[in-house]
Amino acid sequence: MSNLYLGSFVDKHSFIRSLDARIKIFYVVTLSTLIFSVRKFPDTLIFTFVILFIISIAKMNTNYIVNNLRRFFSIFLFLFLMYIIFSSNKIFEGIIVMWQFLMLIMISLVLTYSTSLPDLTLAIERLSTPLKILGIKPRNIALMISIAIRFIPVMFLRLGRCREAMLARLSDFKRLKTIKILVITLLEHMFGSASNLSDAMSARLYNEDAMSARIIRLGRNDYISLIAFFMFLLWFLV
């Protein structure tokens, strides 16, 4: 089951770990936008150093990074092949784009490595508060994320079980019909679970207007990081 969790949280004390999850989400979004907006090699190099610096102060394990990046190998390979086939004159640009993609994954890994799931969902709930104007309930967004994280591994487990049960009765997965049956069986299971979950939530008085009661405030480290981050932005953009 553990291999189903991409970029799981590691409870290790560090400066990055101590930051408010809302601030970390803000950094990830801003850095990702900046990384993809630069096209020159020196700029990409600057961001590489920034991300390596963040990784080092997050005290991230090298194995953790390598293991997580390995899962994206096929995507990198696919992207690279596309550049070779369709724009062979732009191979260097292709390498830079892939490198930027790699940095994007690394910065997201810093977020998941240093932020517990409750902190992350709470931050998303709080950051979604302005959406109330549009009639979107922040608690529903946070709950959707939590339910997805809770039930996606369950879905994979059920998929494995259904597949094994079908294989035991000599199903041939090369046939489209067999795959169709597998998908329908899995969907039936998931709809059953969804119905049970809905009943269970009603039984525990689910209230979409209620917000998480946890109080979160910015701390000293958050302000230090914000000053450093804006100074870097100012230097880079000017």
Add this chain to the structure above:
Amino acid sequence: MIQVRNLFFKHEEYFVLTDISLEIKEGSFTAIIGANGSGKSTLAKHFNGLLLPTKGDVIVDEINTRKNQVEIRKKVGLVFQDFQDQIVYPIAQEDVAFGLENLGLPEAHIKKIVNETLEKLNIKKLANSNVNTLSLGQKQLIALAGVLAMRPKYIIFDEPTTMLDGVNKKNILSIIKELNEKEKLTIILITNVLDDLRYAKRIVVLKEGKIIFNDRKELLDKKILSEAQLYV
């Protein structure tokens, strides 16, 4: 007290429950037993207003389940048959806090109740665990903690031992017994396993949606169990 008065429940074209009348007194331990498809779980969902009668009434502490479901659900907790689907959040203590957040309690109060509940069930060490990595027995205790945290007066256990091994079966039954004896909670145990009846004081036997026995456990005999297809 929970009072069920001439309850009929129709699902699609046929009646799942027919003319059910019973009373569950405060502090009692009642087991509702019946074969598969006898309507046990359907009846259980009527106790906390998840299902409403087609005809008749279910009254919990003088509140009709048709009228104030929020109050009813505060009073009546339900541990589902498939407790794995009952757990909403991936982190154990977050899930235990789910119902309390819905009640709008302040953070410090929620933390206190969550800690107390986890301690009571001796699962404090699981507080920060990812639910997906826990065993079935542990998941059931987390589901129970989520219900207990809401401090209900009545708890319904819908087939709590079906998915468990011998050790976990014994554990959950002794926890249920303690909740009844020490915490003075009213227990309604839904089951089709005769062994689960060991701590129950009153037994209700259902057959094809009808009550065929409703009395003290001592008066339950093999004839009734055979009739309900529970004893061969």
